[in-house]
């Protein structure tokens with residue numbers, strides 16, 4: 001059964017969905033870049049700082065994704081634009097996998113951090129609980145999976161952005177307008 005509350009118009013996502021989409025897009029792509037950069041650095045104070053920023057951004061992504069999922073489950077998205085059924089199914093599957101990875105990637109990062117014995121203090125003020133024990137072998141087992149999951153997330157993002165651009169420049173439909181900030 002479709003959730004009862006419609007988005008603000010039947011043709012567009014509502015302002016909250018649009019704000020969360022673009023804020024999380026920036027945070028996720030930015031965290032990916034910082035993640036790739038920081039782990040190559042030699043040990044130093046700035047590396048330590050970047051690790052903390054990465055962890056704070058990552059746990060913020062996790063919290064905002066929970067809010068976004070809740071919003072998505074209680075608000076109806078605009079109906080599909082006319083397109084071949086396989087394209088609509090591919091879009092729904094990609095969106096579903098993106099949502100899944102919004103949780104898998106940060107949770108693996110958090111588990112790795114806890115298992116390595118570096119608990120997270122969110123923005124230096126809020127200590128977050130460890131949900132796995134300190135265990136170096138476990139940390140080494142989790143570490144590559146955080147990176148692999150982040151790469152899978154980025155591949156999904158690439159496919160997603162490619163599809164959005166195809167709709168805009170080749171199909172020349174209104175898909176991009178549905179997620180564009182500002183008034184319709």
Ligand code: HEM
Nearest residue numbers: 024025028072077095098099157160161164175176178179
């Ligand atoms: C240039 C970059 C991007 C463009 C142009 C773009 C465009 C769009 C558009 C037009 C939609 C609505 C699709 C529809 O109406 O069916 C959408 C939905 C979505 N986008 Fe993006 N997007 C971009 C980046 C991203 C990034 C980086 C992420 C994730 C990290 C992301 C995650 C999502 C998700 C999960 C949805 C589904 C929303 C829902 O139904 O709840 N997007 N995007």
Ligand code: HEM
Nearest residue numbers: 031032035036039055058059061105106109110113147150
């Ligand atoms: C969506 C959010 C996140 C993204 C996209 C992301 C992405 C990445 C990437 C690409 C790397 C480099 C991995 C490699 O090349 O081996 C990395 C490393 C790392 N991430 Fe994340 N991450 C996210 C969230 C988190 C969170 C929430 C934490 C912890 C609370 C975390 C902790 C770490 C740590 C400690 C490393 C360094 C691993 C090493 O030393 O090689 N990440 N992350």
